[in-house]
Amino acid sequence: MTRILCVAEKPSISKAVAGHLSGGHFQTANTRDTYTKNYTFNFDFGPPWGHSEVTMTAVRGHITQLDFPDDYKRWEYPPPERLFDARIQKSISSDKKNIAKNIEDQARRSDVLIIWTDCDREGEHIGGEIRDVARKGKPGIVVRRARFSNIERAHILNAARQLVALDDKQVDAVDARIELDLRIGFAFTRFLTLKLRPLGGPMSELMLSYGSCQFPTLGFVVDRYFRVKNFVPEAFWGIKVIHERDDIRVTFNWIRHRLFDRMAVTILFERCILARYAKVTKVQEKPTKKWKPLPLTTVEMQKMATRFLRMTGQEALSMAEKLYNQGFISYPRTETDRFDKGMNLQALVQKQTPDNRWGQFAQNLVDGAFQQPRQGRNDDKAHPPIHPVTYADPSVLNENEKKIYELVVRRFLACCSEDAKGVSTGVEIIYGDESFNAHGLIVVERNYLDVYPYENWTGTAQLPRFRVGERFEPLEAEMTEGKTTPPGYLTEADLIALMDANGIGTDATMAEHIEKIQERQYARTVERAGRGGNQNGADDDNADAPAARGGRGRGRGARDGRGGRGGRGGGTARGGGRGGVREFIPTSLGVALIEGFDRMSFDTSLGKPFLRKEMELQMKAICEGRTTKQAVLADSISKYRQVYEQSQGELGTLTAACRQYVFGNGAAAG
């Protein structure tokens, strides 16, 4: 019989795949790595091997690391720029030695290696590492790759019979990323640390790191800080019309919303008053919906946890990992917001019926209210959206685990129920030469909202009856006055959204970069002061995060005050509470670093997200065969070397920024 070695990216996948291929009948053996097991069973992979003896095992992520030789250990010499072309060496990471040994040993007694890593670029690279190690055990081993995008039984069985080759282009793309991050990160970190140390103050003892993700992350924080700081309020004026009918007081809003010219508004307002009567031009009543949320991704989970659960993104991810390792929820690092058609979601809903918080709701779904979830546009081809796998009794979870589990379950149940339904009414009038409108909303069926306290849909109220063509004399009309208000500082949810939109970090690492800029004392968080604005809540769920948010135009003006507080329904899971939102502000050091680079004469500053984006594009180009790893490396390294030389040449700009912000009067907070 052919002997086949299968290797997955992580132990959980190896176990799940072994279960499917073997029909649940496999033998388990320990390895020298505590977390990984070898499963053995028989399986028919079809031609050419037919019935085979299979060993299925796993790695735990990447197994190799890239390093500079020992003669580059010292920071002062050789000078940092030498790291751009220093020799580098790949080796098995010290904590992966046992894993590598296991694969090498198993490969020695196998004819075929089948790689079962995640179907993404990093997964392909890990596949390459596995192949290299296996070839040490058996140079001529046949290497194949299984392509699977979820761990449904039928899908896995299918993947086992449609093996493909490992994609060396993707392996190369990741090789390039790893090398560039290493060279650029180390070179600029040493440069910054050594060159700014003589300035004294915090620079004399801190390590000043640079990274292609941490710097743009800091850049977002600094950018918003300046937008708040430099915000100049502008006065605006508007017109408000109020009428009362059937004991209902209706406010009509000006279609023009507001104007920044007092004289103009005064004239328009006077024409309204002179006209005396308003005329109804349009009355509309139509059914409307509030869409249920999309299936849960990692990014969305982190945003929600920071908004509603008083956790940081990192805490949320770490709790989700614990829940995953206990088998309560699915894999927590995913970009996918659509469930595979083949998944039996109703069975998962059924498992939630014993709960005394949402069990009844789950039971209703089982009894016929179940609806297929919406399909988002993202699919990482490796993992399904985050969902509950088994029921976890609250008594077996700690406080934070409980909160995250509740979030995952409620989101899942919301996904599997129906959109909320309502009736919206609209009345439009002409008064003078100006148009005004009023809106009313009546919520008819709450549906998913009943299990999902993170959102609410408040019926503004019912409007009284108006008829098209009728004329009436408004009860009140007044000219209003207001000022534009600055945006708030970045919340963690804002920051995650910006990173997501700009391709900074991955679902698994975004929270780490956010931690990193705080650890380096580039930024810190403060509790939001008691101002009303900038609370977006989760109601903007369906909108994609903008790549950059404008200083103005963020809200609809000062008038609406966005008094979101208390507007949403109170729910058990809403930890948020008054003033509980943390905001990110840069330290004076963080401002100095970003400003220092921004003021140099680069096309693209190191503090902006464009360089990381470019690296992403280059990787894509390698994957699509439009360029090669060697070309990208040569190109990028020479480019960054130029950036480095220029930074050295314009060091005065950077030190000036440090003097200004860290020691000067115009210092930033911190």
Place this chain on the structure above:
DNA sequence: GCAAGGTC
């Protein structure tokens, strides 16, 4: 003492 990526 430095990066970012994977995973436990």
